Amino acid sequence: MLESTLITNYTIHAMKKVISIIAIPLFAVACTPSEPKNSLKNSGFEQEHPKNQAKGWYAGQHAGEDAYIMQLDSNIFFEGKSSFGIEQYKEQVYAVVEQSVRIPKGKHKKFIFSAMLKTENVEPGEGWKLVVNCREEDGYIAKQYQSSIALTATTDWQKVTIEADIPENTIKIDVGAMLQSKGKAWIDNANLIIDPVKNK
Numbered sequence: 460m461l462e463s464t465l466i467t468n469y470t471i472h473a474m475k476k477v478i479s480i481i482a483i484p485l486f487a488v489a490c491t492p493s494e495p496k497n498s499l500k501n502s503g504f505e506q507e508h509p510k511n512q513a514k515g516w517y518a519g520q521h522a523g524e525d526a527y528i529m530q531l532d533s534n535i536f537f538e539g540k541s542s543f544g545i546e547q548y549k550e551q552v553y554a555v556v557e558q559s560v561r562i563p564k565g566k567h568k569k570f571i572f573s574a575m576l577k578t579e580n581v582e583p584g585e586g587w588k589l590v591v592n593c594r595e596e597d598g599y600i601a602k603q604y605q606s607s608i609a610l611t612a613t614t615d616w617q618k619v620t621i622e623a624d625i626p627e628n629t630i631k632i633d634v635g636a637m638l639q640s641k642g643k644a645w646i647d648n649a650n651l652i653i654d655p656v657k658n659k
């Protein structure tokens with residue numbers, strides 16, 4: 460009798476242990492906040508279209524003499540197999556690689572745009588930075604070129620972020636990176652989060 464009670468107690472104890480072992484990971488999964496959704500396509504600059512260009516991204520420079528090389532780079536990248544590189548070899552105002560994202564009409568609070576940036580021998584001045592334009596229905600710029608800190612000289616990959624409010628009436632957000640000084644610069648792992656608190 461004593462023996463059977465002991466066995467039963469032992470069994471219950473063992474079962475409790477099993478339940479708690481199962482319960483902990485489930486609880487941990489349930490409590491891990493889901494990653495907010497990245498609104499960008501080809502955010503890692505892995506897809507090519509057309510040749511040497513990043514699918515879904517526009518790359519262009521200020522009107523006038525060609526002064527930039529703008530293309531995918533499969534030798535220097537932060538993650539995956541490629542990044543996007545821009546080199547300014549002659550005086551010119553700017554070059555930009557950017558993507559335009561439509562956002563649903565309505566009230567939005569803010570955005571967080573981040574990317575990994577790297578530079579090589581970028582001359583002092585405006586340098587290499589992230590830029591954001593918020594646009595209204597008619598293309599009017601609600602808030603022009605909010606920009607991040609500018610990287611110059613030679614820097615290893617670092618995460619750069621712009622976090623700001625979205626002006627009312629914004630229906631499109633253009634995000635990208637701009638080079639305004641001579642030198643070489645790269646972008647990888649871009650991430651645009653609209654309404655970070657709601658978007659989980």
Ligand SMILES: [Ca+2]
Pocket residue numbers: 503504505536537538539540541542647648
């Ligand atoms: Ca990449």
